[in-house]
Amino acid sequence: MLFIADNLQITRPSVARAFASGDAHFFIELARSMERAGANAIDINTGPLPKNPQKAMAFFVNAVQEGCSLPLCLDTVNQIAMEEGLAMARHGRPIINGVSLEPSRFRAMAGLARRFDADIIAYLLTQEGRVPTDSDTRLALAANLFANLCDEGILPERIIIDPICPPLAWNEGPAQARAVLETLRLLPDVLNFPIRTVAGLSNLTSGLRAPQKARTAFQNAYIALLCKAGLSLALLDIFCTEPLNTARACTALLKPGVFSWDVF
Amino acid sequence: MLFIADNLQITRPSVARAFASGDAHFFIELARSMERAGANAIDINTGPLPKNPQKAMAFFVNAVQEGCSLPLCLDTVNQIAMEEGLAMARHGRPIINGVSLEPSRFRAMAGLARRFDADIIAYLLTQEGRVPTDSDTRLALAANLFANLCDEGILPERIIIDPICPPLAWNEGPAQARAVLETLRLLPDVLNFPIRTVAGLSNLTSGLRAPQKARTAFQNAYIALLCKAGLSLALLDIFCTEPLNTARACTALLKPGVFSWDVF
Numbered sequence: 001m002l003f004i005a006d007n008l009q010i011t012r013p014s015v016a017r018a019f020a021s022g023d024a025h026f027f028i029e030l031a032r033s034m035e036r037a038g039a040n041a042i043d044i045n046t047g048p049l050p051k052n053p054q055k056a057m058a059f060f061v062n063a064v065q066e067g068c069s070l071p072l073c074l075d076t077v078n079q080i081a082m083e084e085g086l087a088m089a090r091h092g093r094p095i096i097n098g099v100s101l102e103p104s105r106f107r108a109m110a111g112l113a114r115r116f117d118a119d120i121i122a123y124l125l126t127q128e129g130r131v132p133t134d135s136d137t138r139l140a141l142a143a144n145l146f147a148n149l150c151d152e153g154i155l156p157e158r159i160i161i162d163p164i165c166p167p168l169a170w171n172e173g174p175a176q177a178r179a180v181l182e183t184l185r186l187l188p189d190v191l192n193f194p195i196r197t198v199a200g201l202s203n204l205t206s207g208l209r210a211p212q213k214a215r216t217a218f219q220n221a222y223i224a225l226l227c228k229a230g231l232s233l234a235l236l237d238i239f240c241t242e243p244l245n246t247a248r249a250c251t252a253l254l255k256p257g258v259f260s261w262d263v264f
Numbered sequence: 265m266l267f268i269a270d271n272l273q274i275t276r277p278s279v280a281r282a283f284a285s286g287d288a289h290f291f292i293e294l295a296r297s298m299e300r301a302g303a304n305a306i307d308i309n310t311g312p313l314p315k316n317p318q319k320a321m322a323f324f325v326n327a328v329q330e331g332c333s334l335p336l337c338l339d340t341v342n343q344i345a346m347e348e349g350l351a352m353a354r355h356g357r358p359i360i361n362g363v364s365l366e367p368s369r370f371r372a373m374a375g376l377a378r379r380f381d382a383d384i385i386a387y388l389l390t391q392e393g394r395v396p397t398d399s400d401t402r403l404a405l406a407a408n409l410f411a412n413l414c415d416e417g418i419l420p421e422r423i424i425i426d427p428i429c430p431p432l433a434w435n436e437g438p439a440q441a442r443a444v445l446e447t448l449r450l451l452p453d454v455l456n457f458p459i460r461t462v463a464g465l466s467n468l469t470s471g472l473r474a475p476q477k478a479r480t481a482f483q484n485a486y487i488a489l490l491c492k493a494g495l496s497l498a499l500l501d502i503f504c505t506e507p508l509n510t511a512r513a514c515t516a517l518l519k520p521g522v523f524s525w526d527v528f
Contacts, residue, residue, distance in 0.1 A: 174516070174523040210525040217509035217528070221517055224488030224510070245481035246488070246510070252438070253485055259438040261474040264481070 001227050001251045004073050004095075005039035005238035006202055008064070010047040019056075024063045031067030037238040041095060042068065044085065045075040053081035061088045073097050073121075073235075079108040086116040095119040098162060101127045101145055110152040121160045121198055122149060124183070131164050133172060135182035138163050139190050142183070146191050160196045160233065161187060168218060169207040177204070177222060184229035199226055201236040201243060219243040224250045265491050265515050268337050268359075269303035269502035270466055272328070274311040283320075288327045295331025301502045305359060306332065308349065309339040317345035325352045337361050337385075337499075343372040350380040359383040362426060365391045365409055374416040385424045385462055386413060388447070395428050397436060399446035402427050403454050406447070410455050424460045424497065425451060432482060433471040441468070441486060448493035463490055465500040465507060483507040488514045 008030060010016055018026035034042055042064055049056045053076075061072060061084075071092035074085040086094055098121030099109035113120040124132060124141045132138050142161055149159055163183040166176045180199065187195050204222055205215040223234060223243045227250040234247060248263045272294060274280055282290035298306055306328055313320045317340075325336060325348075335356035338349040350358055362385030363373035377384040388396060388405045396402050406425055413423055427447040430440045444463065452458050468486055469479040487498060487507045491514040498511060512527045 168517075168523065168525075175520065177517055178520075211528075213505075213509060214513070214525045214528060217506075217513035218517065218525075220484045220506070220510040221488050221491075221514035224485050225492055225514070225517070227485075228489055228492055241477075242481075242484070242506075245477060246484040249478070249481035249485035250489070253432075253441055253482065253489070256439065256442075259432065261432075261478045261482075264475075264478060 001231055001247050002040040002233050003038060003238060003244065003247075004041045004043050004198070004233055004235045005034040005037070006043045006045065006200065006235045007034055007238055008042060008060070009045040011045070019059075022059070024059065024066075027060060027063030028067035031064040031070075034238050035068035035070055037241075038244060039068075039070055039238045040233075041071045041073050043073040043075050043097060043235060045097075046078070046081060047076065049076060049078045049081045053078045054084040057081040057084040058088060061085050065089075065091060071095065077105065079112070082109070082112055086112060086118055089118075093117070093119055095121060095160065097121045098123050099145075099149070100125045100129065101141065101148070102129055103127070106148065110149060110154060113149075113158065114153050117158070119158050119160055120149070120154065121162050122146070123162045124164050131166055131176070133176070133179070135179040135186065138179060138183040139186060142187060143190060146193075146195070156191075156193050156195070160198050162198045162200070163187075165199045165201070165203055167203055167207040168205060169210075181225055181229045184226065184231055188230070196232040197230070198233040198235055199231055201226075201234050216240075216242050220246045223247045227251055227254065265487075265495055265511050266304040266497050267302060267502060267508065267511075268305045268307050268462070268497055268499045269298040269301070270307045270309065270464065270499050271298055271502055272306060272324070273309040275309070283323075286323070288323065288330075291324060291327030292331035295328040295334075298502050299332035299334055301505075302508060303332075303334060303502045304497075305335045305337050307337040307339050307361065307499060310342070310345060311340065313340060313342045313345045317342045318348045321345040321348040322352060325349050329353075329355060335359065341369065343376070346373070346376055350376060350382055353382075357381070357383055359385060359424065361385045362387050362424075363409075363413070364389045364393065365405065365412070366393055367391070370412065374413055374418060377413075377422060378417050381422070383422050383424055384413070384418065385426050386410070387426045388428050395430055395440070397440070397443070399443040399450070402443060402447040403450060406451060407454060410457075410459070420455075420457050420459070424462050426462045426464070427451075429463045429465070429467055431467055431471040432469060433474075445489055445493045448490065448495055452494070460496040461494065462497040462499055463495055465490075465498050480504075480506050484510045487511045491515055491518065
């Protein structure tokens with residue numbers, strides 16, 4: 001399992017403040033810390049960027065690429081910002097985060113993925129943007145989305161499926177969490193391709209005032225189950241070391257080959 | 265998943281000292297703490313007790329039963345001590361830990377299990393006491409042991425299979441850890457019975473000077489995988505809260521029904 005750091009989110013007050021004041025140093029240092037903490041890629045979640053999308057994305061990308069040498073995961077619905085980020089990305093292949101079956105979004109993002117030969121995260125959401133309630137619906141959406149993206153000329157190996165992991169605090173949260181595991185397990189067979197997958201872990205324990213030890217325990221438990229189910233990439237708080245270490249240990253345990261304690 | 269505390273082990277220096285000096289208070293307090301920490305049963309690992317086995321076992325059982333109201337898991341190869349412990353057990357059904365296909369041990373322990381209608385842990389070891397190297401051998405041993413115990417008149421629901429989880433530090437440790445998971449997953453089908461299972465977690469990270477965070481991470485990862493594979497009982501250090509909480513979270517996540525953060 002590889003890790004995409006989700007710490008650069010415009011919804012975080014410190015990030016919003018640093019962005020508002022044009023504090024590039026903040027983002028250079030943040031990127032440096034995320035790489036040091038073990039990130040394999042950096043999610044740049046800019047929000048919709050209604051004003052100056054190009055300039056804003058350029059600011060983030062410049063700072064992050066100055067601070068580290070990791071690939072970028074560009075996380076915005078703004079097509080202009082996405083295009084700017086893709087054009088500027090210079091460390092490995094960038095990831096578009098992301099596309100769904102929603103028609104306008106599909107056209108925009110699939111087009112960019114093809115043009116830039118980028119990786120692209122495909123959300124298993126309905127055309128109306130709703131989270132499906134079971135694994136059968138998720139698998140049907142995956143087959144549909146995968147076929148549509150391939151029809152657009154995108155290589156299967158560029159596609160990364162996100163089965164959408166909802167908060168446990170939702171009514172059907174735990175059942176959904178199990179549906180996500182089932183979906184991950186079955187996807188390669190359903191698509192007849194060793195598809196890559198991603199899941200956002202930070203969502204899992206959001207929305208309820210659970211005690212910290214409960215949050216940590218559920219993240220530890222779920223990341224191990226995701227690993228067992230074959231998840232390729234986890235999008236998470238890279239500074240939250242316990243689930244990170246659990247995932248590393250799980251990966252080392254489950255992978256045949258030379259074993260080492262030294263996976264941290 | 266339920267927890268058997270393995271903290272009362274004669275190999276631990278503090279336990280050995282308290283036993284040597286006849287310090288019942290130490291064991292009463294230890295039992296109290298183990299119950300408070302969330303143990304569902306207490307393993308009393310006395311070693312072979314070459315001298316005064318009856319008196320020694322009576323000392324342990326009296327103290328533990330004074331300190332808590334949990335069932336006992338009697339962990340000795342000494343038949344006389346085992347018999348004494350079973351005769352004295354008064355909180356729920358005691359567990360014999362345990363039996364294997366080794367002929368003399370099988371006869372002694374199976375006989376006691378039948379006489380006292382006790383639960384009995386059945387180790388998947390070869391007749392020569394060796395740890396099997398793969399899951400096929402483990403499953404064959406399980407089928408053999410299960411059939412032999414049933415032939416002795418022991419009820420299937422009294423039998424608890426221990427697939428033997430070796431230290432990761434062993435040459436084949438990680439492959440064995442995976443074989444244990446596979447064995448747990450397949451056992452109910454192979455035996456055609458919803459068999460209960462137990463695994464010792466403390467073993468996993470013993471025998472190598474791995475850093476503490478590595479030990480914790482591997483225990484977190486493996487206990488989640490054991491839970492997913494259907495393990496009924498974990499034998500572990502009940503004061504090591506992280507893997508315990510991971511197991512609780514995992515059990516809550518995987519079990520359909522009412523969900524609560526409040527599982528700790």
